[in-house]
Amino acid sequence: MEQAMTPEEIKKQKPYLDWSLSEDEYNYISEKLLGRLPNYTETGLFSAMWSEHCSYKKSKPVLRLFPNKNSRVLQGPGEGxxxxxxxxxxxxxxxxESHNHPTTVExxxxxxxxxxxxxxxxxxxxxxxVASLDSLHFGELTDPKMRMKVDGTVRGIGDYGNCMGIPTIAGETTFDPCYQGNLLCNAMSVGLMDQKDLQKGKAAGIGNAVMYVGAQTGRDGIHGATFASADFSDENATQRSAVQVGDPFMEKLLLEACLEVITKHPDWLVGIQDMGAAGIVSSSAEMASEGQSGMELNLDLVPQREPNMSAYEIMLSESQERMLLCVNKGHEEDVKKVFDFYDLEAVTIGRITAGHDYVLYHDGQEVCNIPVSSLTDDVLEEASEEKKPARISVAEKQTAWVPTISDAEQTLRNLLQQSTIADKSIFYQQYDSQVRTSTVVGPGSDAGVLRVRGTRKGLSMTTDGNGRFVYLSPEIGGQIALVEAAANIVASGAEPLGITDCLxxxxxxxxxxxxxxxxxVxxxxxxxxxxxTPVISGNVSLYNENNGKAIHPTPMVxxxxxxxxxxxxxxxxxxxxGDKVYLVGKTGNDFAGTEIQKMLTGDISGVLNSFDMEHVHDYMMRLLTAMQQGNVASTHDLSEGGLGVGLAETLFKTDLGMNIDIRHLTAAQLFSETPGRFVVTVPDAKTVAFEKTMGADALLVGEVTNTHWLEAHLQDAEINQNVAELQKLWEEAIPCQLKSKD
Incomplete structure (x- = not known):
């Protein structure tokens, strides 16, 4: 097969620079790793595998800061x-996983x-x-283009998950101008398994088969990994060739076929891996590396839906619904019969070899022969310069901003209509949250909850991230991202187990x-x-910029x-x-990066106040104990909009009200966003036991009433609002913005 360019032409013309491979890296590969010039196909493989998206060459030193083990972790980072x-x-x-650039484009x-x-x-x-979640960060809905992108993103998530029959039970959606040119679409999935069925992405055993299963390979998604590892600009805003096309119905068949082989015929299988970023090269090279094996692949055998595909295109395509299996020799036909039943491709495209070479053939010619480790283990980590932004140094010397509240009631009404706070049901109603009938708590609560069939157990799950906080004070903002996620989990009555992330x-x-x-980090x-809560998996998504303007740093937990x-x-x-209302956690003057600051000033500024994480963790665990003892009727964690919004949200979609005495707080503090706080209601008969457990960390502030009015008495203001009217404002805010003709 004739290569697009000769190795000498590649060296001279440097096409790899457009594929996110630097000249230093190219020289290191040719001079140190190979001792020769790589050909066109090999250069493409290195470009994809050495991209930030696949190799984490810039972020690895930082990622090592994360804890990833405890007594419950069975598999940490490094597998699927x-x-x-x-x-x-x-x-x-x-x-x-993040899919930010593809979702921005298409x-x-x-x-x-x-x-x-x-x-x-x-x-x-x-x-x-068993469940899907998402974390979506959009630009402002005042932009007609952004409204179209919001619609497309939500429909894409809903259609794929609904067709798969997997409920979407939790998530978050925020809006900020910083995401106008580069939105964030982070998808999370949760699965259940018997521990005996645990698989790894490993290819080993000389002579064992490398089997390609699933959909055919096309030209969609080529260089998607490098597309995600470069700055975004108007020039590539329509780079649809790097965006894959999905077929959820085929994926449903693929899921069932793979699980049938895994659970019913484990003796056939050595390892299995998804063909994700960088397609066949990523899955095959990583599996060979994990198995410390060599591998030979014949690309002529790869099922292809388009004619005359080159080796470069076949290897780097990111066509969807494909998996790679390492199958014990002699069981190839057995595996094929299973996939035939589901009307899916299942083809032996290669074998495991002695040594550690990665060899590809196409059109009867050898088109790649390199050490496996050169793709997976020999990536040059890149040292990065660091500099504290001048804006933060300036902000640290300035007086902290505190809002002036002249009308606390109208401020609450206005906050409930802010797009990040307002009701998101117009979006999540497009998702089937009840399919498979295991959902106990669906979207709209602090966390989604799923029952574990056949047991008394349940799983609570959430996604959380606040780019504004991290932008103003990265270290404290990172702490708050984790604390807020933990608060969501604890509020549902669950013990936090661990996290995944999208950075x-x-x-x-x-x-x-x-x-x-x-x-x-x-x-x-x-x-x-x-x-x-160890970090057991995750994803790094860098280069989220548009025309040189970066998003707020937004780690999703x-x-x-x-x-x-x-x-x-x-x-x-x-x-x-009649239930008593408690405020758990102390309220401070925490206004930097808050919803009220953005609403009143049109921007965010200042630095975040530090807080005592150990103390917050301590009373969260005591709150969980009180829940497990049956002493808590309801719990809602406080985040965007602070206590004022939190009190209203606990009353929405009920016929109840509250009478709250919080004269120790000012009207401004009603909207402070001090982390780690909860509104908790406790049956009157349980208050003594609850107060004994919580001590000084829970303050009795009022009572639930049957009036459907929210009454709150503050140091310098009074709130007396009809809950039905507040709920109407909250529910109608986003639908009204989406219908705007601007």
Whole structure:
């Protein structure tokens, strides 16, 4: 097969620079690793595998800060997804992935294939996906183009998940101008499995078969990994060739076929891996590396849906719904029969070889012969310059901003209509959250909850991220991202188990952005240790910029928790008139980066106040104990909009009200966003036991009433609002913005 360019032409013309491979890297590959010039196909493979998206060459030093082990972790980072023991021989499997650039370019397919890709990561481990979550960050809805992108993204997520029959039960959606040119679409999937069925992406055993299963290979998604590893601009804003096209119906068949082989015929299988970023080259090279094996592939045998594809195109295509299996020699036909039943391709395209060479043939010619390790292990880590942004140094010397509230009632009404706070049901109603009938708590609560069939257990899950906080104070913002996720889990009555993450940042070659990455990961890692929630999987998404303007640094935390008895699930809304209302956690003057600051000033500024994570963790665990003892009727964590918004939200969709005495707080503090706080309601008969457990960390502030009015008495203001009217404002805000003709 004739190569597009000769090795000499590649050296001279340097096409690899457009594929995110630097000249230093190219020279290192040719001079140190190969001792010769790589050909066109080999150069393409190195470009993809050495991209930041696949290799984490810039972020690895930072990622090492994360804890990734404890007594429950069965599989940490390095496989398709992380795995945690949930007792009784069972395990929960979860991971999150970003699909930011593809969704910005082609919202529907970008979001849909983001969901498809993360689902394959879950069932490649031997688990059945049981729930999906998302974390979506858009520009402002005042922009007609953004409204179209929001619509496409939400439809893509809904259509793919609904067709797969997997409920979407939790997530988050925020709006900020910084995401106008580069939106964020992070998808998370959670699966359940018996621990005995755990699989790994490994290829080993000389003579064993490398089998390609699933959909045929086309030209969609070529160089998707490098597309995700470069700055975004108007020039590539329509780069649809790098966006894959998904088929959820085929993925459903692929899921069932793979799980049938894994669970019923484990003796046939050595390893299995999803063909995700960088397609065949990534899955095959990583499996060979894991198995410390060599591999030969005949690309003429790869099922192709388009004619005359080159070796370069076949290897780098990111066509969806494909998996790679390493099958014990002699069981190839057995595996093929299973996939034939599901009307899917299942072809032996290569074999495991002695040694450690990665060899490809196409059109009867050898088109690649390189050491496996050169693609997976020999990537040059890149040292990065760091610099604290001048804006933060300036802000640290300024007086902290405190809002002046002249009308607390109108301020509350206005805040409830802010797009990040307002009701998101117009979006999540497009998702089937009840399919498979295991959903206990669906979208709209602090966390989604799923029952574990055949047991008394439940799983709580959430996604959380706040780019504004991390932008102003990266380390503290990183801590808050973890604490907020833990608060969501605890509020549902669950013990936090571990996290996955999507680290969404701008160009790491900018010293200030790399400093943001480093400091925020440090904050997250510190919080993970305090809460004993190791990072078991995740994803780094850098270069989230448009025309040189970066998004706010936005680390997303996806957390899963265990409820040992599903009867102890705690709702987030009030239950009974007469229940006492407690405020858990102290309220400070925390206004930097808040919703009220953005609403009143049109921008964010200042630095975040530090807080005592150990103390927050301590009273969260005592709150969980109170829940498990049956002493709590409802719990809602306080985040965007602070206590004022939180009180209103606990009353929405009920016929109850509250009478609250918080004269120790000012009207401004009603909207402070101090982290780690909860509104908790307790049956009157349980208050003594609850107060004994919580001590000074819970303050009795009022009572649930049957009036459907929110009454709150503050130091310098009074709130007396009809809850039905507040709910109407909250519910209608986003639909009204979406219908705008501007």
């Amino acid at each position: 997804a992380g795995v945690i023991d949930i007792d009784d021989g069972q395990a929960v499997v979860f991971k999150a 919202p529907y397919q970008g979001a849909a294939t983001g969901v498809g890709g993360i689902l394959r990561d879950i069932f490649s481990m031997g688990a059945r996906p 969404n940042y701008g160009d790491p070659n900018d010293p200030e952005i790399f400093w943001e990455l480093h400091q925020s 440090k904050g997250m890692a510190d919080a993970c240790r305090v809460f004993d 996806g957390m899963v928790g265990l409820i040992k008895d599903i009867q102890h699930v705690i709702p987030s809304f009030v239950q009974h008139a």
